[in-house]
Each structure stands twice: as C-alpha cells, then as structure tokens.
Amino acid sequence: MTSPKNLQSRTVHARETWAKRCDVTLYMSSTETAFPTVALNVSEGRENLYWKTIRAFQYIHDKHLDQADWFFKADDDTFVVVENLHLILSSFNPEEPYYLGRRFSPFVKQGYMSGGAGYVLSKEALRRFVKGFETGECTHFSSIEDMALGKCMETMKVPVVDTRDVLGRHTFHPFPLDKYVIRKPPGPQAWHMIYDHYPVIEGPDCCSDYAVSFHYIRPVQMYMLQYMTYHLRPFAYKYRF
C-alpha cells in the first residue's frame, strides 16, 4: 500500500530489499506509474485507506487470483521476511478461509489484524471478502482499514489464526523491534501494547527468531534489516529449526 509521494522516498527501498522476495508484488497507489504502480480509483489520504484496501483486493481478485494462494498486504514502511511468512503459511490450506497477522482484540469480537504489521488472506478468504462487498454484507462503514477489514472477515466467517511461534513469541510486529525487546521499568502497560490480544512479553522473549514483519521502518533501516536477516550471523551455530 503506497502513494505517489512515497514512491521514491520509501517504496523504492522496500522494492530493493524485501519486496522482490515475494512471488508476485503489486504496488497499490492512486495513479499508474512506471514504478510499476497500480492505479486504484481512489484519492490519497488517511480517510481513503479502507477504500484503497477494498479496491486493491478487488483488483487482485479480478486479475491475480490464480497467481497465488495467499494474499499479503503490507505498508511501504513495513519490513517483511518473506521466508518466515512461508513457514507460517505452510501449515494451512489456502482453499480454507484464514486471516492471519498480529491479533488485536478491541472493536471486533474475534479480533482484527494490525494493518501496519501486515496481514494475510487465504484464497478463500479473499473470495469471501470480495463476495461480501458484492452482496452488501460488508460495507465501508469506517476508514480505519484494519479494523473494518477485520469486521468484514468476521461477518463472512473467516476465522483468525494465532501466528505466534511454538514458544509463544510474536511474529508480526506493528512497531519496530526496540519497542518490544527493550524492557521498560515496571508500570502500567505501555500504550502500544494495549490492543494486543495475546500477552506481549517484553525483553528477549518478545519476538520470534522467525519474525515476519516490523512496521514504522525508516528507509535506511530496510537495508540494515536485510543485512541482519540474510547476512549477519554468529559463526559456527547450526540452527535446528
């Protein structure tokens, strides 16, 4: 999810680092360019975010449904480790409806997935999403894109999935790492963790070794994260899983 003014400042860095690891990558914007971006029939701005999401998924459903099994939405300031996403998705059948990401509890009974951390729809879930708008079961009732999509998923009976790893550590992260791995002194729960459905542990147990995404990543940090994930490692360790 991007916009014309972010293409050269942010999106190009996402493209150069993680975006090329996806099987199909589409850059959704309001105008068509040689980046290449897809023109959705929407104007820019926070109040149009959910319109962009709806149009983007409809576009994908029309043109790209057969090219993939899973459909992942990310922002242009999200860093994604695509291989780890493959790992999580490998245990699910894309013909079943599934909705995965960082689960937030408020507003929607079964919870909704944080938009910034990125969320995934299975092929069946995407079909149901588009059908929901055709039949009117889902509507544009709010511009808060992640919450509204979560409500539509609930309406169309797409279940949510717990994406934490076997040790209970989170994989999708709506904030950069330092908000989780640095322990704060004891006190009321930090504002950025209030929505989390599953408990968040501060410190080294916050985040899975196979983390999938981090949000609010500045462009230069994309290169740093790519170096950290795919290059820097301690010598002589062989990881079992």
Next chain:
Amino acid sequence: MKALGSKFSFYAGFVVGTFALYLFLRQLWYERAATASSSNYDKIHDYQLHLEQDRKVWKKDRSALFNLEHPHHTGEDSRMADELYKKVRILCWVMTGPNNLEKKTRHVKATWSRHCNVVVFMSSVDDPDFPTVGLGTKEGRDQLYWKTIRAFHYVYEHHRHEADWFLKADDDTYVIVDNLRWVLSNHTPEEPIYFGRRFKPYTKQGYMSGGAGYVLSKEALKRYVEGFKSKTCTHTTSVEDLAMGQCMEKVGVLAGDSRDTALRETFHPFVPEQHLTSKFPKSFWYWSYCYYPISEGPNCCSDISVSFHYVDSSLMYLLEYYTYHLRAFGYKYRYNPPISSVYKGVLEAPPAPAMDQQDQVRDLAQDQKPVQEAEEAHVEGH
C-alpha cells in the same frame, strides 16, 4: 455557648468522618492497584530469578567474570561453536568509567560480553560488586592510554594463563565474539600478531582503531608488557589506539588483516546503518585513514562481522536479537566462511601461509565443501 458547642462537634464529626472515609477508600485503591500491578510483582520475581540464573552462568572471581557455560539457545546445534569456545579462549576487557556503569556498561554485561570466556571491566575506580577493576588513573580522554597500559598489564599479571587472546573494547562497542573466534581460528596465540580495523596514517604497518576494538595474541601481550619493562614502549601520546600501534610496531608484533575471505571488513568503527547506507563525504577522515579500500553499501560488512562502534545501550539489545535470533527460515547463506582445518578434528597443523588474492577467490569458489560437511554433521546430530 451550646450552639457553638454543637457547631463545633458537627465540624469535628465531619472531619473525622471524611478522614475515616479517606482511609477506607485508600485501602480500596491500594488493593485495586495491587491486583492490577500484580504483573509488577511478577516482574520483580522474574528479575530475582534472572539474578540466580546469572550466578550459574558467571563466576565472579578477582574482579573478573568467568563464563561457566557457553551461552546456548534451545534449538541450536552449537557443537562447533562450543569447540571453538574451548580452543580459542578470549579475555575481553572493557574500557569504562564509574559514571558509565549504570548507563552503558551494564548493558555490555547483559549482552555481548556473555560470549567471552573471561570479562574484566576496567575503570578508574574499584567496584567489587559490578565488578570493575580500579586502574589508579583519573577519568578523561587524556587518560585513555594510561588506562590501556595499566589494563593490559593487569590482564597480563592476573589472567594471562586463562585465555589465549586479549580483546580491548569500549563500553559503546558491540562485539560478536563467536565471529572473532573465526578470525582468530586461523592463527595461534604464539604468533606475535594483533587484529582490528586497520588504519594507515602515522605508522609504517598501520594501527588498529580503538573504538572498533582490537585483540592481541598471547605473544603480542607478552611483548607489549616486556616492551614497557625495557622502555622500548612508553606513553607516547594519549591517542590510545595510535600509541598502541606504535608500540606494537616497535616490539615486532604484526598488524593482521582481519578481513574475511571475500575481503570484506569485519571490525567496524561505526554502527551498521552507517556502514550500509551512509555516503561518507570525501573530505571525511575515514577515507584517508582506512588501510584497505573502503566499500560503501552492502559489501562494506562481512556476513561474519566482529564489531561495531558508537553503539548505544538500546542498540546493544537490538544487535543481540538481530545477530543471534533473527533469521530467514530455510535460507541458505551464500557466503560460507571456511573453517580452519585445525578445528575440523584434524591434528594440530602449522598455520596456513598467507594466501594471495587469487587463492582467496579460488577458495571462495570451493565453499561447497564446508557446506556439505556442515550438512552431514547436521544430519548426524539430528
């Protein structure tokens, strides 16, 4: 009189009643806060558990911390790392001061220094609890080389039999000690050699950047101490890394090449983000100081980098996670550093002669071999 009395008792009663109500409500608020912040008590309990676990991992002895067991994470096969840990013993001493203990040094203690065989924190003041060693100097930039001299002498006197290599780092240096073991595994501690980020000015063979950290072999340390005894080396300047380089040259210790087999640097004088993405202006001193040609962009830094400098406390924890935890599942690394034959289980062989560039490129093309052996070993262990 009677009216006054009754008014007075009314007010008095009101005050007493309010006070009683306040006490009652305070108890209620306290109880509610206590249940809400029960997680705080959990956190304190966790912290105490953490301290106890620490005691099993570290032994504090003579103002040094001895690592009792090599840090492991579940789900790792660290047999090779354990072998290297036993064979390439590193003593890390960290240059710090009393004002930095809370802000910086304790984060060094909590993160990368756990991977050293022995850690000593060098300060101007003795602190038996942390623990830090008091070097008998004052604090300040002009004291830096005095601290270094005394620190190395201290380490030689008290710990020379407990390690093979002796690393100096600052309290804002992050060191990946396992990767340092790779660099050192191709050499023996009897060689008079030292490694770090090599700078070229002022000296013939170059000197090692102080901030990025440098490591002396046992022989190099011995020659350093003897150099001071024989007055070959003296306190030439307070620019600590340069003075060290001058002394090393005088006592015949070689300035080693710490780059990996693809000729990428391993010791880094700045944070990873700067090395990977900054375009340093051509007038910046860095360009004229580096001994080897500088690569900007992704080729700046080896996959098995050893150190970064100007790392603040938060970045210490981030780097610990990024290095030891974050990885892509199923990703086969393109660069696989060759393992020295000494640690493949073969009997002690003489150190390999220095390879020229052609040999190094050929060696890189042969990296299929270590990968296969590594996979076989992995299958065995499974």
